Amino acid sequence: MGVEKYPEAMEFILHWGEMGTHWGANRSVAQVHALLYLSNQPLDAERICEALGLARSNVSNALKDLQGYGVVRRTHVPGDRRDHFVAETDLWDMFMAISAERKRREIDPIISKLAELEQRLAESNDLPSHIRERIGRMHEFIGTLTNWYEQVRGLKKSTLIALMKLGSKVARFIPSSNKNNSE
Amino acid sequence: MGVEKYPEAMEFILHWGEMGTHWGANRSVAQVHALLYLSNQPLDAERICEALGLARSNVSNALKDLQGYGVVRRTHVPGDRRDHFVAETDLWDMFMAISAERKRREIDPIISKLAELEQRLAESNDLPSHIRERIGRMHEFIGTLTNWYEQVRGLKKSTLIALMKLGSKVARFIPSSNKNNSE
DNA sequence: CTTAAATTTCAGAAAAAACAGAAATTATAA
DNA sequence: TTATAATTTCTGTTTTTTCTGAAATTTAAG
Numbered sequence: 196m197g198v199e200k201y202p203e204a205m206e207f208i209l210h211w212g213e214m215g216t217h218w219g220a221n222r223s224v225a226q227v228h229a230l231l232y233l234s235n236q237p238l239d240a241e242r243i244c245e246a247l248g249l250a251r252s253n254v255s256n257a258l259k260d261l262q263g264y265g266v267v268r269r270t271h272v273p274g275d276r277r278d279h280f281v282a283e284t285d286l287w288d289m290f291m292a293i294s295a296e297r298k299r300r301e302i303d304p305i306i307s308k309l310a311e312l313e314q315r316l317a318e319s320n321d322l323p324s325h326i327r328e329r330i331g332r333m334h335e336f337i338g339t340l341t342n343w344y345e346q347v348r349g350l351k352k353s354t355l356i357a358l359m360k361l362g363s364k365v366a367r368f369i370p371s372s373n374k375n376n377s378e
Numbered sequence: 379m380g381v382e383k384y385p386e387a388m389e390f391i392l393h394w395g396e397m398g399t400h401w402g403a404n405r406s407v408a409q410v411h412a413l414l415y416l417s418n419q420p421l422d423a424e425r426i427c428e429a430l431g432l433a434r435s436n437v438s439n440a441l442k443d444l445q446g447y448g449v450v451r452r453t454h455v456p457g458d459r460r461d462h463f464v465a466e467t468d469l470w471d472m473f474m475a476i477s478a479e480r481k482r483r484e485i486d487p488i489i490s491k492l493a494e495l496e497q498r499l500a501e502s503n504d505l506p507s508h509i510r511e512r513i514g515r516m517h518e519f520i521g522t523l524t525n526w527y528e529q530v531r532g533l534k535k536s537t538l539i540a541l542m543k544l545g546s547k548v549a550r551f552i553p554s555s556n557k558n559n560s561e
Numbered sequence: 562c563t564t565a566a567a568t569t570t571c572a573g574a575a576a577a578a579a580c581a582g583a584a585a586t587t588a589t590a591a
Numbered sequence: 592t593t594a595t596a597a598t599t600t601c602t603g604t605t606t607t608t609t610c611t612g613a614a615a616t617t618t619a620a621g
Contacts, residue, residue, distance in 0.1 A: 203495055203502065204509050210491050216577095217402060217484050221609060232516075235508050240568075250611045255569060276619070277567065284512065286519040301400050308393050316386055325418050326387050329467065333415075336469040339542060346545035357552045359522060362529035368551045369540045404579060423598075433581040438599060459589065460597065 198233045199246035207233065208247070219297070220260070223249055227257040228266065228282060237270045237279030265292035287352055295348065302341055309334040381416045382429035390416065391430070402480070403443070406432055410440040411449065411465060420453045420462035448475035470535055478531070485524055492517040 198204045208229040215225020226247050231238060238246075243254050258280055261267035266289050272279045283289045313334055316327045347355070358365065381387045391412040398408020409430050414421060421429075426437050441463055444450035449472050455462045466472045496517055499510045530538070541548065 198509065201505055201509060203499055203505070203513075207491075207495055207513055210488070214484065214488055219400060219402075223610075233509055233512055235506065251567095252569075252571090252612075253610055256610090259569090286515060290519075290523075301397065305393070305397055308390075312386055312390055319386065322384055322386070323418065326381065326384060326416050329416055330386075330390055332469060336473075340473075343542045343545055347548075350546055350549050354549050354552050358548060359526045361552075362526055363533055365530075365541060365548060365551070366533050366537050368548070369537050369544075406579075435582075435599075435601090436580055439580090442599090 197238075197242070197246065198230060198235075204233050219301075221257075223247075223253050224257040224260050227254060228261055231261075231267055231280055231282035232284065234282070237272055237281045239272075239275070239277040239279050241277070243280075264296045287356070291348060294344075298341065298344065302337065306334070306337055306341065309337065380421075380425070380429065381413060381418075387416050402484075404440075406430075406436050407440040407443045410437060411444055414444075414450055414463055414465035415467065417465070420455055420464045422455075422458070422460040422462050424460070426463075447479045470539070474531065477527075481524065481527065485520065489517070489520055489524065492520065 198208075208226050211229035212222040212226035215228070216222055218225075220228075226249075227243055230243060230246055240251065240254050240258065243249070243258075244251050247254075249257075258267060261282075262269070266283045267280055268283075270279050270281050283292065309330065312330055313327075316322060316330060350358075381391075391409050394412035395405045395409035398411070399405055401408075403411075409432075410426055413426060413429055423434065423437050423441065426432070426441075427434050430437075432440075441450060444465075445452070449466045450463055451466075453462050453464050466475065492513065495513055496510075499505060499513060533541075
């Protein structure tokens with residue numbers, strides 16, 4: 196009945212787990228995520244342990260992680276005392292949730308630090324100008340990028356999809372760049 | 379004379395190194411990168427060792443890594459036998475180089491695996507349709523995303539910057555979404 | 562309230578990654 | 592060609608992360 200019976204499904208889960216290690220999640224977290232993503236029905240923790248051969252505590256932490264990223268949620272199965280879990284299956288929502296959370300954890304602290312440093316640099320005057328300048332440029336660059344992200348993220352899903360489908364054709368709307376080639 | 383003399387510069391380097399660990403690079407790699415980014419002049423490996431307190435071999439590997447990502451290059455200083463290194467200082471180019479290489483290493487293999495699985499799934503007929511469907515949707519989603527990336531990446535830098543500055547205003551060009559709010 | 566099931570926390574073991582120092586290789590100059 | 596400087600590769604150590612099993616806590620049913 197469950198996903199774990201199908202070799203191709205397990206292959207997907209294993210590969211997903213492997214890739215997860217390159218993406219800031221550990222193997223267990225990514226595997227649990229993949230399993231829930233493929234699963235039709237809510238799964239309880241014990242079931243996940245068996246399917247993946249992981250310790251109960253490990254699965255517990257993985258589920259907490261995934262809930263922290265907003266890609267898995269607890270759900271209640273009537274007549275069953277145990278917690279059950281389901282994954283977000285809309286890939287666009289999943290992508291947005293993960294990117295928002297990663298921004299919060301990994302980009303925002305950088306911005307704060309850069310802002311703080313820039314402040315201090317403005318005061319100390321025995322500092323080579325190129326250092327001040329490069330830290331400033333980094334700050335500005337990341338600011339521009341995240342500002343763009345925050346704006347675009349506010350658009351309707353359908354608009355975003357339409358924009359993506361446009362691809363490089365969006366460049367048509369930029370005045371001075373009708374011949375759009377790299378560099 | 380060098381960057382390592384300035385406490386604020388070192389603070390940037392240390393913080394950058396720390397953040398690097400969350401982004402797929404190890405601390406040494408990120409620190410070497412930050413040091414070179416702030417440096418005005420090409421630095422030789424020995425100098426980097428001293429500035430950061432790292433072993434020679436560690437620095438050697440970090441430099442190899444950074445060159446692999448295309449954000450650092452070797453350069454020759456006349457009258458000096460040693461290799462010297464400089465970082466890309468255009469942040470846009472740096473960003474593009476890193477994202478292209480990460481896509482190659484971390485996204486492309488997923489796409490291959492998904493394509494292969496989808497092929498096999500099409501053949502086996504005793505498989506719940508929702509599994510086939512979800513793997514298919516994942517494949518399509520990542521495909522759409524990377525297709526968009528490849529197209530946009532081909533645009534002129536100035537066009538890209540102009541597009542970014544437009545922010546959510548790009549949505550104006552999408553027919554059916556004049557009221558552009560989230561969800 | 563008591564009991565039992567379910568879950569989380571914690572401490573230590575296992576695995577993986579990062580790093581240092583030495584040895585080996587490569588490249589340059591005399 | 593030989594000697595030496597520079598760099599890389601390799602091996603073992605240290606550090607960090609992941610994961611397990613047991614203990615503690617929480618939750619809910621009776």
